[in-house]
């Protein structure tokens with residue numbers, strides 16, 4: 001039976017053909033904001049950059065063997081996949097499909113059947129087929145693998161209890177907190193957890209009671225609120241991981257448009273997990289801030305105060321790699337696509353990784369984050385020098401500087417605040 005509204009109209013996300021419902025507007029390229037603003041329906045086009053980065057990370061794990069030894073299989077789960085765009089993109093765009101076992105799960109049977117129908121309509125025909133392993137509670141698995149994706153219509157928590165995975169994606173409506181514990185337990189001895197949180201009012205500190213309930217945190221709605229939001233979510237993941245004897249290592253942690261997205265490596269190790277709070281603390285506002293293990297003065301937190309990126313992995317997330325893996329090719333373009341569509345979708349892929357590889361070294365170590373707007377006020381200068389001039393000024397003095405993938409113009413540097421102010425005053 002065809003899903004209601006099928007086939008809708010076809011759009012290309014990355015290299016993958018997706019079907020939008022007829023009432024869902026053709027996405028403007030580079031959409032931003034929550035689904036309601038970018039075209040309602042099952043698919044939120046504003047999440048395309050997060051899905052592109054997910055494809056790139058999985059491809060990187062396979063290519064560089066940092067998750068499992070060479071030639072071993074990776075079991076990947078999109079626990080809340082809706083219409084299955086992410087698992088379909090993993091399936092189409094990640095090389096070495098023989099090393100993947102992709103499972104797509106959602107509670108909503110309409111969304112799932114839309115995803116299955118889309119997958120069936122755009123087959124890969126590369127001969128990939130596999131038999132799912134029996135779950136922890138069922139002797140005989142259901143063979144629901146279709147063209148390399150296992151589709152499951154069920155509760156993500158039940159599925160994650162039943163089977164172990166090495167890669168789990170959690171992309172719920174709002175807060176991910178209710179899924180974290182089960183997902184972290186489901187992850188094998190070593191695995192990747194990717195988490196989206198759209199409850200930014202809580203994470204950024206404007207919804208104080210939700211922040212306290214869900215994350216046990218307090219926030220300050222200033223220029224650092226987006227970095228705080230990312231770090232508060234990481235702090236909660238580190239805490240829950242430690243409860244299960246697992247340590248957390250951030251790979252890529254971003255605030256992108258209207259959501260927080262973190263990808264972390266979890267590793268079973270009682271010893272390392274015992275020191276989980278080594279990187280937990282508070283951001284104390286003090287010209288402009290420092291991290292401390294105890295709150296004092298004006299503070300936000302508790303939060304993760306350690307690195308946000310893995311230097312090597314994030315360092316390889318270049319524009320060239322994004323284009324190579326995820327930009328549409330001649331054979332992918334929908335019939336009605338114009339040169340304009342092609343050019344803009346390429347730009348969207350580029351935007352997905354903008355500033356990531358350049359800032360990888362700084363964001364994987366100790367750094368100072370500087371919001372350009374606050375810098376003008378702090379330095380008492382009317383006109384803030386361009387990023388280029390600030391970078392040149394800091395590099396002349398032997399420091400590193402890189403613009404960050406943030407909603408507002410911000411840069412990271414290993415210089416101290418006084419040096420940054422000095423450079424801002426002298427750079428013309």
Ligand SMILES: C[S@@+](CC[C@H](N)C(=O)[O-])C[C@H]1O[C@@H](n2cnc3c(N)ncnc32)[C@H](O)[C@@H]1O
Pocket residue numbers: 042043044047051079080081082083084085086105106107108111154155156157171172173
């Ligand atoms: C924000 S959407 C997911 C979007 C999707 N990841 C994408 O990239 O298009 C959240 C999804 O979670 C599903 N959901 C909510 N609770 C669930 C649960 N307990 N188990 C499985 N799916 C659930 C909803 O049906 C919805 O499709």
